[in-house]
Amino acid sequence: MKGVRRGDFVGRLWSKVDRRDDGCWLWTGNTDKDGYGMMHVVASTPSGATTKRAHRLVYEAEVGPIPNGMQLDHLCKVRCCVNPAHLEPVTPKENVHRSGTMGNKWNAGKPGLRGESNGHAKLTGDQVDHIRVCLSTRILTQPQIGFLFGVHPSTISAIAIGRTWSNAS
Numbered sequence: 001m002k003g004v005r006r007g008d009f010v011g012r013l014w015s016k017v018d019r020r021d022d023g024c025w026l027w028t029g030n031t032d033k034d035g036y037g038m039m040h041v042v043a044s045t046p047s048g049a050t051t052k053r054a055h056r057l058v059y060e061a062e063v064g065p066i067p068n069g070m071q072l073d074h075l076c077k078v079r080c081c082v083n084p085a086h087l088e089p090v091t092p093k094e095n096v097h098r099s100g101t102m103g104n105k106w107n108a109g110k111p112g113l114r115g116e117s118n119g120h121a122k123l124t125g126d127q128v129d130h131i132r133v134c135l136s137t138r139i140l141t142q143p144q145i146g147f148l149f150g151v152h153p154s155t156i157s158a159i160a161i162g163r164t165w166s167n168a169s
């Protein structure tokens with residue numbers, strides 16, 4: 001039996017992960033229509049190759065099997081993020097419930113990651129970089145990105161057209 005060469009697979013997985021200083025691990029490979037990272041995997045089953053969501057693969061590689069029927073909720077609300085620390089297994093029902101309170105849980109429980117979490121957070125160069133990545137993936141709208149980073153959408157649009165933060169690298 002040849003089986004799956006796990007080392008190759010894990011290496012391929014990590015080669016597509018961009019570990020940001022702000023905590024999010026952004027998936028740089030393909031994404032599906034919903035903005036979730038996707039990865040082609042060779043399954044050790046008769047069905048052969050399949051495509052899986054990248055954040056689930058990373059979670060299983062780092063943490064362990066995801067309980068049957070559970071979804072992974074992105075606590076940071078960055079769909080292309082695959083950091084297991086930002087993922088929490090929840091029931092589909094709970095996941096839907098949470099998506100109705102976008103960002104609240106994260107902002108309430110995790111001060112620091114998104115600045116001072118006081119609504120007046122100044123953006124660091126790293127955050128501006130992250131915003132640029134978010135913009136380039138076109139997963140989120142500019143108001144959504146602004147909400148995530150605690151800044152006005154006009155700040156995001158300014159970054160998008162390169163008017164401000166041009167000195168941040």
Ligand SMILES: [Zn+2]
Pocket residue numbers: 023024025076077078081082083086
């Ligand atoms: Zn994240």
